[in-house]
Amino acid sequence: MLIVQKYGGTSVGTLERIDEVAKRVIENKKAGNDLVVVVSAMSGVTNQLIKYAEYFAKNAPQDRDMDMLLSSGERVTSALLSIALNAKGYPAISLSGRGAGITTDTSATKARIKSIDTKNIDEALKDGKIVVIAGFQGVNEHGQVTTLGRGGSDLSAVAIAGALKADLCEIYTDVDGVYTTDPRIEPSAKKLEKISYDEMLELASMGAKVLQNRSVELAKKLNVNLVTRSSFNHNEGTLITGEENMANMEDVLISGIALDKNQARVTMRNVLDKPGTSAEIFKALADKNINVDMIIQNAGQKDGTTNLGFTVSQNEVDIARAVVEKYASSVEFDSDVVKVSIVGVGMKSHSGVASVAFSTLAAEGINIEMISTSEIKISIIVAAKYGELAVRALHKAYKLDA
Numbered sequence: 001m002l003i004v005q006k007y008g009g010t011s012v013g014t015l016e017r018i019d020e021v022a023k024r025v026i027e028n029k030k031a032g033n034d035l036v037v038v039v040s041a042m043s044g045v046t047n048q049l050i051k052y053a054e055y056f057a058k059n060a061p062q063d064r065d066m067d068m069l070l071s072s073g074e075r076v077t078s079a080l081l082s083i084a085l086n087a088k089g090y091p092a093i094s095l096s097g098r099g100a101g102i103t104t105d106t107s108a109t110k111a112r113i114k115s116i117d118t119k120n121i122d123e124a125l126k127d128g129k130i131v132v133i134a135g136f137q138g139v140n141e142h143g144q145v146t147t148l149g150r151g152g153s154d155l156s157a158v159a160i161a162g163a164l165k166a167d168l169c170e171i172y173t174d175v176d177g178v179y180t181t182d183p184r185i186e187p188s189a190k191k192l193e194k195i196s197y198d199e200m201l202e203l204a205s206m207g208a209k210v211l212q213n214r215s216v217e218l219a220k221k222l223n224v225n226l227v228t229r230s231s232f233n234h235n236e237g238t239l240i241t242g243e244e245n246m247a248n249m250e251d252v253l254i255s256g257i258a259l260d261k262n263q264a265r266v267t268m269r270n271v272l273d274k275p276g277t278s279a280e281i282f283k284a285l286a287d288k289n290i291n292v293d294m295i296i297q298n299a300g301q302k303d304g305t306t307n308l309g310f311t312v313s314q315n316e317v318d319i320a321r322a323v324v325e326k327y328a329s330s331v332e333f334d335s336d337v338v339k340v341s342i343v344g345v346g347m348k349s350h351s352g353v354a355s356v357a358f359s360t361l362a363a364e365g366i367n368i369e370m371i372s373t374s375e376i377k378i379s380i381i382v383a384a385k386y387g388e389l390a391v392r393a394l395h396k397a398y399k400l401d402a
Contacts, residue, residue, distance in 0.1 A: 001167040003028060006038040006135065006157035010174045011231035012077050013043030021231060022084040025130060029090060034125050036164065038135040038157040039081060041073025049073060063108030067147045071097070074134035074153065082132045092130040095120060098145070100160065102138030110149035113138060116163040133160065151212025158215050162222030169224050170237070171211065176230035177238035178203070178210050180400040181257040185388050188401040192255060194239045199255045202343040202377045216240065243345060253353065254344035254398040259391050264317045264335040265369065265381060268308040268328035273300040277327070278308065284323045290316045294372040294379060309370065311339070311381060337369065338387035341379040342394060354378055360397040366390055
């Protein structure tokens with residue numbers, strides 16, 4: 001088998017941890033697999049590099065320089081892991097993003113991968129070497145180093161797995177899979193054996209920290225089988241795959257409950273109720289790169305106005321305030337809310353999912369402030385103080401307890 005493995009910052013956080021990763025890689029090599037290993041910077045290194053830059057330019061260091069600076073962390077890890085493997089008698093070679101043939105667009109600090117020329121990787125694999133690649137980076141058409149933004153090393157691994165048509169892409173973190181909810185909130189949460197791309201996308205977008213959205217989206221597009229597992233034990237992880245590989249998927253009603261605490265509710269009072277007003281408001285927000293999540297508009301009033309509510313991330317409240325205040329007689333901002341989301345492909349073929357959620361929350365005395373739905377998801381805004389109680393109650397109601 002050809003396997004692409006990715007090890008995150010905590011997995012390679014110290015020299016001792018890199019040594020443990022080398023041993024795990026060798027185990028897989030001994031099993032007869034061809035291996036490409038993508039690594040993040042050692043835990044804490046990226047933050048330290050940012051501090052170095054801020055010493056000279058507190059507000060806005062040049063993005064190109066930041067790309068050069070931040071990409072160095074992953075190159076250090078890849079070189080150290082390759083050195084460790086070679087020292088243990090297993091031929092390995094370390095490659096930067098450029099060496100791995102990763103070409104991106106020209107966006108600095110948040111580039112998107114355009115193509116991967118796998119020539120160097122293919123040659124090294126043909127020679128029997130373990131290929132260790134610095135994640136999070138590539139080069140643009142001008143030969144300038146670029147970085148891929150948050151979750152960039154996961155993205156590197158998935159893209160390389162897709163380009164190589166690898167049998168499997170394993171993402172190693174400090175978490176040993178995808179759970180029905182956060183075990184810190186509900187200790188009886190159970191690890192899922194399999195989950196579909198779409199379910200994982202919903203969970204990732206709503207606060208589940210296991211994988212970034214971009215990585216799951218790319219895995220779905222390239223049809224890459226993903227496994228997320230822990231580098232700190234040998235437990236089986238969770239397979240993230242297409243619905244066609246999910247046996248009896250309709251028998252599973254709900255896969256997970258997610259809690260997103262990074263939410264703020266915006267309520268605009270007495271907004272002019274005429275065609276085009278909402279379009280103007282949300283275009284102004286989009287122009288400021290504000291990601292609007294849930295939206296609710298009340299029925300129009302006799303005076304020709306209406307109330308409009310929506311949610312944004314808490315860190316975008318001040319920017320949103322400056323944008324929308326001119327469109328309403330008053331604007332209220334509430335950051336003391338959370339979003340609870342119920343996710344499952346079984347919703348497509350089962351009725352009554354929403355009624356269970358609403359009756360469960362009512363029984364706990366939890367008021368629902370906003371609701372949005374999709375084919376496989378129900379999201380609910382509630383007061384922050386009830387967030388974890390809502391998760392536990394819903395987890396039990398849908399019989400997700402281990």
